Amino acid sequence: MTEKQNYFGLVYQVVREIPKGRVTSYGAIAHYLGLKSGARMVGYAMNAAHTMPDVPAHRVVNRQGLLTGRHHFSTPTAMQEALEKEGVRVEKDQVQNFEQVFWNPETELTI
DNA sequence: CGCCTGACGTTGC
């Protein structure tokens, strides 16, 4: 598989399953993978995920629905524009209706 | 080989 590292690949796998117009949180993925405090690790994996074309890191936000990692994208607005382009409204780097667009891997993911 | 930093989350004050 292209995913050389296991837990990195796991994160990529889950993130790739995020449906268009939906977002999830680092902690949700971490908890889904069994990484208790791995939320940081998920974000760290996202940093490497930027090399993965099929990993929509822009659909992953923090627990508050804030686009904390937007600065890591090509442009500081790429993340927000990508989300808005998919139908997710973002205001001041914060996802609006976060509860509605939130995609829970443990509940909705059928892998 | 050891120290620092980092796309978070939770608990305590």
Added chain:
DNA sequence: AGCAACGCCAGGC
């Protein structure tokens, strides 16, 4: 209710 510190783990220097 808002702010601060801690915890966890891996990669980079």
